[in-house]
Amino acid sequence: MPIIGIDYEKCNDCNICLTVCPRLFSRDKEQDKIVFNDPQNGCNLDGRCIAMCPSDAILHEDLGEVLSFKAAQNPSTLIPYETMHKFMSAKRSIRGFKNKKVPRAVIEQVLNSMKYAPTGANIRTLECTIISDKAIIKKLSDSVIDALIATNSPNYAEGAKKAREIGFDTIFYSAPHVMIIHSTNPNDSMNSTIALTYGMLSAQSLGLGTCWIGLAHGVLAASKEVREKIAGIKGKVWGVITIGYPAQKFFRVPPRPSLKIKGLDELD
Numbered sequence: 490m491p492i493i494g495i496d497y498e499k500c501n502d503c504n505i506c507l508t509v510c511p512r513l514f515s516r517d518k519e520q521d522k523i524v525f526n527d528p529q530n531g532c533n534l535d536g537r538c539i540a541m542c543p544s545d546a547i548l549h550e551d552l553g554e555v556l557s558f559k560a561a562q563n564p565s566t567l568i569p570y571e572t573m574h575k576f577m578s579a580k581r582s583i584r585g586f587k588n589k590k591v592p593r594a595v596i597e598q599v600l601n602s603m604k605y606a607p608t609g610a611n612i613r614t615l616e617c618t619i620i621s622d623k624a625i626i627k628k629l630s631d632s633v634i635d636a637l638i639a640t641n642s643p644n645y646a647e648g649a650k651k652a653r654e655i656g657f658d659t660i661f662y663s664a665p666h667v668m669i670i671h672s673t674n675p676n677d678s679m680n681s682t683i684a685l686t687y688g689m690l691s692a693q694s695l696g697l698g699t700c701w702i703g704l705a706h707g708v709l710a711a712s713k714e715v716r717e718k719i720a721g722i723k724g725k726v727w728g729v730i731t732i733g734y735p736a737q738k739f740f741r742v743p744p745r746p747s748l749k750i751k752g753l754d755e756l757d
């Protein structure tokens with residue numbers, strides 16, 4: 490049980506933990522203090538009690554690092570809307586990469602951001618496979634193109650086949666790394682999309698470019714052979730992106746249609 494109790498030397502009896510998680514914490518009337526109830530698997534380990542205790546009095550173990558920085562209380566002070574909006578709107582799918590590997594420490598920064606993505610019921614079952622071997626990326630790309638040809642997908646197959654003949658990779662665009670998110674949990678589809686989106690935004694902040702590769706996702710999800718024998722993955726594949734240093738520049742943000750929205754008129 491990673492949440493293990495209350496440090497009474499720090500506890501100021503404010504009741505916040507009780508309101509955050511009435512399963513783990515309750516008030517003992519006789520002792521007139523908050524007590525910790527081991528809920529036996531009733532805790533989803535999202536750590537809100539740790540994060541919301543003003544006096545850092547929740548005892549825990551094996552949960553990993555707790556970050557403590559002033560802006561955690563008010564994240565909007567870190568990035569103003571205008572900056573965030575520009576950052577997000579300038580995020581492009583990158584389809585050309587420098588012939589340069591991303592250092593492990595930088596990839597680790599991206600992965601470190603991905604771990605803060607929310608997951609349903611805080612169930613943390615996602616796994617990530619990073620393929621950086623050119624020969625394996627080529628094999629994967631070939632299997633995607635072969636699958637497109639086999640399914641006679643007219644939009645892509647012909648072009649991809651012709652491009653392959655002249656050594657141009659229209660699946661991964663010669664990216665130095667392909668990141669595949671997968672798991673054995675059948676409910677991880679949405680979780681993985683959010684995690685990869687966190688990763689892509691984090692990557693952009695580090696000067697990296699990324700692109701979703703739905704074509705490879707489709708083939709990896711459908712073919713056990715490609716998944717296990719080429720990518721070395723067991724379980725379900727939920728998403729695929731490329732990652733590397735961009736060799737493409739965008740001078741402006743292209744226009745995008747607005748979402749179709751209902752309910753705005755009801756707002757002031």
Ligand SMILES: Cc1cc2nc3c(=O)[nH]c(=O)nc-3n(C[C@H](O)[C@H](O)[C@H](O)COP(=O)(O)O)c2cc1C
Binds near residue numbers: 580581582584704
């Ligand atoms: C789910 C998904 C799958 C995608 N699959 C591919 C793909 O297989 N190959 C590719 O080149 N781009 C792929 N893209 C990128 C889209 O084409 C791109 O996001 C869209 O054209 C908008 O361009 P932007 O990302 O530069 O704004 C995919 C994007 C998403 C969200």
